[in-house]
């Protein structure tokens with residue numbers, strides 16, 4: 346699916362991010378499984394990641410990010426028309442984490458639902474919120490991207506436990522007079538779904554003692570296949586969207602790729618031909634936070650003063666599904 350902006354113009358009017366306090370370093374992981382700081386750094390670029398405490402659920406980690414986003418937008422929770430939470434690790438299967446979060450924010454009249462598109466979830470959710478705002482259905486939407494992948498990882502599996510971390514980011518989307526979102530490109534390839542999945546816990550394989558004993562409640566990943574997929578779609582999705590919007594990579598001032606692995610980012614940056622100084626990278630400190638990754642990186646870039654009004658910002662995510670998605674926007678004054 347690909348489309349350029351139509352209808353009301355829409356932009357980010359507030360942005361926030363939050364990560365748990367607990368830092369898990371590569372050295373600590375090397376004491377848990379057969380790995381090393383050197384292997385993790387050279388294969389992924391990750392030095393450390395954050396891990397939620399036992400008492401923290403996704404709502405708890407998302408709430409500070411959402412509150413910051415509302416504050417920066419200068420609105421209260423009661424003004425929200427819709428709350429979308431992109432995640433694969435909701436507090437529980439249902440009710441939706443978005444409904445729990447809306448309640449905690451005092452958004453008593455807001456519609457609320459969770460969106461499952463793996464690490465691409467945040468970009469998918471932006472596109473959905475954009476559509477509702479541009480079409481006039483809503484005036485103010487909160488989009489949260491967040492995951493606590495630490496909860497679904499097998500901590501004895503060295504091929505997965507070294508790459509993921511916990512975190513969340515949130516944006517308020519509202520109408521603007523000019524600038525804002527220019528277009529989206531989204532896609533999915535369910536045939537590759539089994540390369541990154543949690544086999545049990547759904548209607549196909551309910552949790553039983555046998556399933557638990559086999560570890561099928563944990564995230565399973567074919568790292569090499571996902572790597573090939575990721576390097577391919579990061580490039581193709583960005584190229585398609587830029588073309589659709591009548592732009593080239595030369596127009597991109599800030600590139601925010603999904604933070605999965607620094608080698609995947611390096612590959613995309615090289616293929617696309619985007620200068621290094623325009624790329625936002627923080628995977629070294631947070632690992633792959635799934636849906637939290639792009640808003641966390643965006644918030645960091647804003648915090649560092651890397652975004653100014655008129656800048657063209659390209660975001661591309663990819664992940665479980667397998668899914669991919671890009672969003673292109675012209676940064677607005679309100680976006681903070």
Ligand SMILES: CC(C)(COP(=O)(O)OP(=O)(O)OC[C@H]1O[C@@H](n2cnc3c(N)ncnc32)[C@H](O)[C@@H]1OP(=O)(O)O)[C@@H](O)C(=O)NCCC(=O)NCCS
Nearest residue numbers: 379380384388464503504507568569571572605606663664
């Ligand atoms: C997971 C990933 C880092 C593994 O790196 P890789 O270079 O592909 O490594 P491979 O899977 O080919 O494994 C190479 C060797 O390292 C070993 N290995 C795997 N994990 C290891 C670890 N943490 N420490 C040490 N050795 C490890 C493997 O067992 C394998 O050993 P072998 O050659 O004796 O069989 C990489 O495939 C990757 O990043 N994939 C994409 C993952 C991703 O982004 N997922 C989320 C998408 S949203």
